[in-house]
Amino acid sequence: MHKNGHAAASAERQGMKKRVSVLGATGTIGLNTAELLALNPDRFQTVALAANRNAAKLAELAIMLKAEYAALADERQEGELRRLLDGTGIECGAGPEALMEAARRSADIVMAAIVGAAGLAPTLTALRQGNVIALANKECLVSAGSLFMSEAARHKATLIPVDSEHSAVFQSLDEVGSKHVERIVLTASGGPFRTWTREQIAAARPEDALKHPNWTMGQKITIDSATLMNKGLELIEAHHLFGVPGEQLSAIVHPQSIIHALVYYCDGSVIAQASLPDMRTPIAYSLGYPARLPADVIKRLDLASAATLTFEQPDEVRFPALRLAKEVMKAGGRASTVLNAANEIAVEAFLGRAISFPAITATVEETLSRAESELAGIVPDSLESVMHLDGRARQIARSVIG
Ligand code: NAD
Ligand code: MG
DSSP: OOOOOOHHHHHHHTTOOEEEEEETTTSHHHHHHHHHHHHOTTTEEEEEEEESSOHHHHHHHHHHHTOSEEEESOGGGHHHHHHHHTTTTOEEEESHHHHHHHHHSOOSEEEEOOOSGGGHHHHHHHHTTTOEEEEOOHHHHHHHHHHHHHHHHHTTOEEEEOSHHHHHHHHHSOTTGGGGEEEEEEEEOOOTTTTOOHHHHHTOOHHHHTOOSSOOOOHHHHHHHHHTHHHHHHHHHHHHHHTOOGGGEEEEEOTTOOEEEEEEETTSOEEEEEOOSOTHHHHHHHHHTTSOOOOTTSOOOOTTTTOOOOOBOOOTTTOHHHHHHHHHHHHOTHHHHHHHHHHHHHHHHHHTTSSOHHHHHHHHHHHHHHHHHHTTTOOOOSHHHHHHHHHHHHHHHHHHHO
């Protein structure tokens, strides 16, 4: 990946406000983004906000940010949203077409922060407008990485990673891109079960897994962090974003979450990015890029009081999801779409107390193995084929769960 200029940069040069849309506005990433937009009314104009079904929260954000358009995925909430926005002059809609309208509206930057494969179609729609995409939704790249990257190139869209590790890599890459990079290391907090035994992990409940030591995040990614699937998804994300082969990508456990990633260069130099674990930093970076957005609300890193920074090898025996994701990264293509779909179903089942914590990864592994014969021949090279494969993989995962 090369760093380059784009429309948003030229908007800034001309002293114009950057036009920003937020898909997934009511989530953890969406709310942090909204906070930064609200703090900088002279720099940003909010175009469209989209979310799943929370009409009250979406309307509140749309009014606060003086958005032009608000969309909910859930059609049943349309009446409520219209009522809440009545008289504000903010246009709104609900249902799949409204979501697409939000993604299509002319903007300089679209924050893609819908969780899971639900974000695929709207994010791809935004990308096809040739926008700058601030990409939080990692599942897009896991499920449809090749399609995404080729469409981004075709439509001259720029992807700015928001995931903290990928923002760290992006910030640590030099102008010539990945040509002189020997390897990239992403850090992982290790999650809430880092020091737990296999037996303890086997009995982990949703409330245990939802207690992340360093980050406050949506439920799905919090569970992914506990299984370490999140780091596996992130390796696949990095593979596509930076065009680096799997052999050159690895993860290291760093419980303090201060260093987010390290880029090793061919001359022995290692460039790492450090900041306190606060998603507003990578979000601010994506909104400001290529300039830096001043963000006084973010606490500064004080190394003397951060005490000790430690690093350890991830344990793929207690956390087999990481091994599984690495295998899938090497296999590529179909397996990656299946991994993502099966993981979404398994995480949902665990949160619903239908399966145990270790069964999350076991379900994904079994789905991958069944899919090898059952789904052979489906090539995920278009949105339609990815969605078809995703749906079939979900069916298999559900039958594995039983
Ligand atoms: P979240 O669960 O807090 O929010 C998800 C958002 O997506 C909400 O606004 C919700 O309304 C919307 N949404 C869900 N289903 C939808 C649908 N079918 N149609 C339209 N909108 C829908 O999640 P989050 O923690 O904000 O994470 C969002 C994405 O960013 C995820 O892909 C996650 O992996 C990624 N990410 C998050 C963090 C973090 O710190 N939270 C860090 C890195 C990456
Ligand atoms: Mg991350």
